[in-house]
Amino acid sequence: MRAVANDEKSEFDALAFFCLLPSLLYVLCMFVYPFLYGVYLSLQPQKVGGFSLANYLTFFSDPYQYGTIWITFSLAIPTTIVVLLLALWLAYGMRRGIFMERTVTTILIMPISLGVILLSEGILGFYGSQGWFNQVLLGLGLIKEPFILTHNYAGVMLALFMQQFPFCFLMLLGYISGIDPSLERSARMLGATPSIVFRRVMLPLIAPGLAIAFALVFVMSFAVFPSAIMLGQPAGTTRTISIAAYQKAFEQYDMSAASAIAVIMGLCQLAALLVIILFRRRLSPAATMGVGKR
Amino acid sequence: MRSRMWKLSLYLFIVGFILNMLGIVSHVVVSSFAKRWFGGLLPPAYTTDWFAYAWKNFDLGQVLGVTLLIVVVVVFLALAIGFPAAYILARRNFRFKSVILLLYFLPLVIPQMTYGIPLATTLYRYGVGGSVVGVILAVLVPMVPLAVFVLMPFFEQISVNLEWSGSMLGASRAQIFRRILFPLMVPGILTAGVLVLVNTISNFELAFLLGGGGSQTLVVALFYNMFAGGVRPVYSIDAMAVIYMVMVMTLLLIALRFVRPTQMVFKLDK
Numbered sequence: 024m025r026a027v028a029n030d031e032k033s034e035f036d037a038l039a040f041f042c043l044l045p046s047l048l049y050v051l052c053m054f055v056y057p058f059l060y061g062v063y064l065s066l067q068p069q070k071v072g073g074f075s076l077a078n079y080l081t082f083f084s085d086p087y088q089y090g091t092i093w094i095t096f097s098l099a100i101p102t103t104i105v106v107l108l109l110a111l112w113l114a115y116g117m118r119r120g121i122f123m124e125r126t127v128t129t130i131l132i133m134p135i136s137l138g139v140i141l142l143s144e145g146i147l148g149f150y151g152s153q154g155w156f157n158q159v160l161l162g163l164g165l166i167k168e169p170f171i172l173t174h175n176y177a178g179v180m181l182a183l184f185m186q187q188f189p190f191c192f193l194m195l196l197g198y199i200s201g202i203d204p205s206l207e208r209s210a211r212m213l214g215a216t217p218s219i220v221f222r223r224v225m226l227p228l229i230a231p232g233l234a235i236a237f238a239l240v241f242v243m244s245f246a247v248f249p250s251a252i253m254l255g256q257p258a259g260t261t262r263t264i265s266i267a268a269y270q271k272a273f274e275q276y277d278m279s280a281a282s283a284i285a286v287i288m289g290l291c292q293l294a295a296l297l298v299i300i301l302f303r304r305r306l307s308p309a310a311t312m313g314v315g316k317r
Numbered sequence: 318m319r320s321r322m323w324k325l326s327l328y329l330f331i332v333g334f335i336l337n338m339l340g341i342v343s344h345v346v347v348s349s350f351a352k353r354w355f356g357g358l359l360p361p362a363y364t365t366d367w368f369a370y371a372w373k374n375f376d377l378g379q380v381l382g383v384t385l386l387i388v389v390v391v392v393f394l395a396l397a398i399g400f401p402a403a404y405i406l407a408r409r410n411f412r413f414k415s416v417i418l419l420l421y422f423l424p425l426v427i428p429q430m431t432y433g434i435p436l437a438t439t440l441y442r443y444g445v446g447g448s449v450v451g452v453i454l455a456v457l458v459p460m461v462p463l464a465v466f467v468l469m470p471f472f473e474q475i476s477v478n479l480e481w482s483g484s485m486l487g488a489s490r491a492q493i494f495r496r497i498l499f500p501l502m503v504p505g506i507l508t509a510g511v512l513v514l515v516n517t518i519s520n521f522e523l524a525f526l527l528g529g530g531g532s533q534t535l536v537v538a539l540f541y542n543m544f545a546g547g548v549r550p551v552y553s554i555d556a557m558a559v560i561y562m563v564m565v566m567t568l569l570l571i572a573l574r575f576v577r578p579t580q581m582v583f584k585l586d587k
Contacts, residue, residue, distance in 0.1 A: 033410070033411045033412055034408075034409040034410055034411055035409065035411035035412070038405075038490065039405045039409050039411065041401075042401035042402060042404060042405045043401070043402050043405050043406075043417070045397075045398045045401070045402070046398045046399060046401075046402035046421070046461055046462075046465060047402070047417065047420075049398060049457065049458075049461055050420055050421060050424070050458075050461065050462070053436065053454060053455075053457070053458050054420075054423070054424050054432065054436075054458050055420070056439070057432065057435040057436040057438070057439040057440075058432060058435055060435060060438070060439050061434070061435025061438060061439075064435075064438065109330075112327075113327065113330060113331070116323070116324070116327040117327070121327075121328075127331055127335075129573060130334075130335050130338060131334070132569075133338055133342075133569075134338065136515050136519060136565055136568075136569050136572075137342075137519065137562065137565055137566075138518075138519030138520075138521060138536055138565070139521060140521055140536050140539050140540050140543070141345070141536075141539070141558055141561060141562055141565075142341065143543075144345055144539075144543060144554070144555070144558050145341030145342055145344055145345050145558075146341060148341075148344040148345060148348055148555070149337075149340045149341045149344040153355065153356045154344065155340055155344060155358070156340065158356075158358060185337075185338075185341075188334075217320065239426060242426065242427070242428060243428055245428065246428030246429070246430040246431055248430050248522060249521055249522075249525075249540060252544065253540075253543060253544070265430040265431075268430075268434050269430075269434070269526075272434055272437065272438070273526075278438045278441075281434055281438070282434065282435055282438060284434075285431060285432075285434040285435055288430075288431050289427070289431050289432075292427070292428070292431065
């Protein structure tokens with residue numbers, strides 16, 4: 024073997040070791056180990072002795088269980104697409120700053136910091152059939168019957184949107200405002216219309232960030248749990264995969280089967296991430312980052 | 318003309334979203350002060366009784382105490398564990414650094430529900446599930462990496478020359494940490510502390526999976542009482558929600574003195 028020239032010399036000494044040790048131990052013991060233990064446990068069903076795939080086979084032979092995958096996908100994918108398009112539109116429009124930007128962004132992060140529980144309680148009241156939203160629309164004569172936006176599929180979508188939109192918007196805003204504005208100016212000077220600037224210059228630069236934002240929003244939406252219970256029909260149309268896992272673990276006390284469902288949930292998220300990463304490889308790298316605003 | 322319409326629609330959307338947020342929040346507030354409220358734009362009569370009712374019936378004194386204990390311990394431990402790690406990751410280069418960074422990144426991007434179930438299984442097996450210790454241990458899983466990633470850029474801003482001059486003038490490692498790095502890191506520690514604080518208070522999934530009878534945080538107690546819907550008057554649940562909201566909003570206002578709103582989410586340019 025030939026020695027590989029290494030221009031970055033390793034600076035790993037005793038100090039580095041002892042400084043990293045507590046956090047590394049923590050992540051290994053409380054994150055990596057439980058994951059591996061979960062996989063191991065899922066292969067040892069309660070009813071059967073020894074290793075077997077029984078948990079997975081049971082999951083995929085029961086429509087009430089495997090149907091949750093489809094339900095979760097059908098909630099997560101539309102939400103992710105709507106969130107991403109609106110966030111892209113808004114962030115692109117705000118890339119050079121807007122009136123009262125700080126106040127606006129502060130209000131936008133309110134849903135993130137208030138948390139999903141309070142948000143769901145508010146949505147139940149505000150968008151309920153007796154809520155202000157429907158009262159105003161009825162009062163203005165825009166609709167005849169109140170919109171049913173709670174305790175169904177739409178309610179969960181609404182909660183997911185409120186939760187994910189600010190998150191996605193702020194990520195994209197940071198990314199887009201970091202793109203060198205002179206690129207856009209040059210394109211304009213050379214005669215490109217705003218829509219061509221967006222399509223041919225800006226979008227290719229934004230695309231890698233957009234791909235990551237898609238992946239993050241999708242993965243978070245895929246694990247939707249409390250809002251699916253509070254705003255949906257947890258026994259019916261919005262019985263997502265995390266509800267199935269929770270019920271196995273804490274209502275039937277079958278930790279082995281619950282771990283199997285958690286593993287399946289993780290694999291679905293991983294699959295989505297891999298698709299995005301493969302797709303991202305084909306996009307051009309953003310070589311001109313970090314020169315713009317901020 | 319077209320770009321005017323474009324800008325206008327942008328502002329309309331922002332105004333719509335803000336109105337929707339204000340509506341959601343103020344509906345909860347108005348409802349918590351209502352004596353009775355069936356339909357109608359506003360309730361016919363108001364009362365503050367629901368707050369006393371909620372305080373007594375939901376055992377809020379105990380719940381708030383537990384929440385406070387968990388939050389304080391989590392913030393302290395996340396900073397104590399994250400501080401040295403952030404220092405090394407900001408200053409040194411070594412072979413598996415990118416692997417370690419990826420490892421610390423995972424608990425932040427993988428949904429808590431996905432790793433929460435195996436984590437809960439493990440912690441219950443070792444007998445700490447359903448206790449305050451269990452909740453603290455679980456909530457720290459995403460909070461330690463969060464502290465590391467918030468602290469790292471603050472270390473990067475401090476010139477290495479300061480450390481070198483310190484050690485040339487005879488300061489020991491401990492002295493450099495205590496007398497040079499620590500004072501310069503105060504803004505970073507405040508930022509990280511505030512972000513961990515806000516995220517811990519509003520954390521639901523992990524606190525829910527690990528919290529038992531005496532170790533429910535405020536959000537978890539709120540969820541259980543809503544879920545038991547119909548048993549308790551909705552106004553009293555809203556009163557509890559308002560108490561939670563006041564707490565979070567106060568913290569958020571304090572937090573925004575130290576952090577930019579965009580710091581509350583990930584940066585994409587990694």
